[in-house]
Amino acid sequence: MSAIIYLDRVSKSFSGHRVLTDVCLAVEGGTTVGIVGANGSGKSVLFKLVCGFVSPDGGRLTVRGKPLGKDRDFPENVGVLINEPGFIGLYTGLQNLRYLAGIRGVIGEQEIRTAMQKVGLDAENPTKVEHYSQGMKQKLAIAQAIMENQDILILDEPFNALDYKTYNDIKEIIRILQAEGKTIMMTSHNFEDLETLCDKIYTLDEGRLNILTK
Numbered sequence: 141m142s143a144i145i146y147l148d149r150v151s152k153s154f155s156g157h158r159v160l161t162d163v164c165l166a167v168e169g170g171t172t173v174g175i176v177g178a179n180g181s182g183k184s185v186l187f188k189l190v191c192g193f194v195s196p197d198g199g200r201l202t203v204r205g206k207p208l209g210k211d212r213d214f215p216e217n218v219g220v221l222i223n224e225p226g227f228i229g230l231y232t233g234l235q236n237l238r239y240l241a242g243i244r245g246v247i248g249e250q251e252i253r254t255a256m257q258k259v260g261l262d263a264e265n266p267t268k269v270e271h272y273s274q275g276m277k278q279k280l281a282i283a284q285a286i287m288e289n290q291d292i293l294i295l296d297e298p299f300n301a302l303d304y305k306t307y308n309d310i311k312e313i314i315r316i317l318q319a320e321g322k323t324i325m326m327t328s329h330n331f332e333d334l335e336t337l338c339d340k341i342y343t344l345d346e347g348r349l350n351i352l353t354k
């Protein structure tokens with residue numbers, strides 16, 4: 141099995157409401173996989189399963205060959221953008237990333253600054269995050285997701301609510317991450333984004349995942 145992320149008949153329900161049914165997926169290392177689906181179809185739940193934020197009810201889920209489930213909390217080395225991280229408004233971007241980096245303590249100042257540079261944010265900018273634009277916040281969220289140089293990236297709606305310029309900037313950042321060999325799972329409500337960036341696209345419909353193209 142060469143898949144870096146592997147789901148075999150994974151199911152998930154909340155309070156008896158089935159969200160995912162027998163989901164099978166094999167994501168090869170270094171590829172980008174896109175998921176499309178209506179609002180509430182379970183895209184975020186699927187991503188949270190892969191990140192270990194929620195546990196599957198049934199089936200088998202492995203990341204780099206290691207099973208995730210009740211006994212194992214978080215897979216190692218996975219960068220995550222799911223919803224907007226809870227940044228501290230009164231801190232600058234740099235201060236926020238320092239704070240978040242301190243939680244795991246695996247990177248230092250240089251890696252934080254490199255991540256900010258990659259997304260086009262000035263580490264010396266004294267602006268507090270409460271005064272950041274939506275695009276700056278999204279870039280900071282991506283910097284947070286990539287700063288530990290994780291080789292798997294989970295990007296839930298990375299293009300949400302962006303102006304055209306920032307949208308293109310973030311597209312370019314994703315292309316650079318792809319060129320670096322990252323394995324990426326992403327969603328977007330704009331199918332064109334996925335078409336241009338993804339090696340494979342899947343649809344989530346009534347809890348079932350099906351391959352769409354390529």
Ligand SMILES: Nc1ncnc2c1ncn2[C@@H]1O[C@H](COP(=O)(O)OP(=O)(O)OP(=O)(O)O)[C@@H](O)[C@H]1O
Binds near residue numbers: 159179
């Ligand atoms: N922790 C939870 N407890 C109960 N229900 C949940 C929980 N998380 C998700 N759900 C439900 O699971 C379903 C799928 O939600 P999810 O957030 O994965 O949808 P989505 O496809 O990401 O939607 P969107 O495109 O709107 O972001 C929804 O009905 C949601 O209410």
